[in-house]
Amino acid sequence: MAAAVKLRRDYSASDLRRLAAASKHANQSRRLLSLAAVLDGMDREQAALIGGMDRQTLRDWVHRFNELGPDGLRDIRSKGHPPRLSKAQLAELSAIVETGPDRALHGVVRWRRVDLKQVVLERFGVDYHERTIGKILKALGFSHVSARPRHPGQDPKVIEEFKKTSPGP
Structure with missing residues (x-):
């Protein structure tokens, strides 16, 4: 059986818990708490369950933590497809x-x-x-504007005569 990946030691378990409490990212907090449990000596499988993941996923996060620190435990959002028009x-x-x-x-x-x-x-x-x-x-700043339909044979005189005007006071 392979040995567990070593976790960097420049953060203590209490440091990781403090970072988890201060984090505004829920997933980062879960990962930090799992790593804090590992530093406390908990079995990695049990520590992974704290964060709602399996042991292999925890191992992947340990690699990211060792490489990038606590900020590496945040989700990396995709920037989406590059625009096809310049x-x-x-x-x-x-x-x-x-x-x-x-x-x-x-x-x-x-x-x-x-x-x-x-x-x-x-x-x-x-x-x-x-x-x-x-x-x-x-x-691009354009909006859908549709003109009110108008019949080509419409006569402005007929429209004026049709309007009802109420007598003034």
């Missing part, structure tokens, strides 16, 4: 949306997400879902 391409897309479509060239009178999806694919070679195009537009 800042220059996003600025160009913003200009395209701002100027609006050319009816002869694009075949539409106003931009829809499906149309912009096609423009982005043709211009930049990136295929986004329509929903993602909407998220990009929102991030």
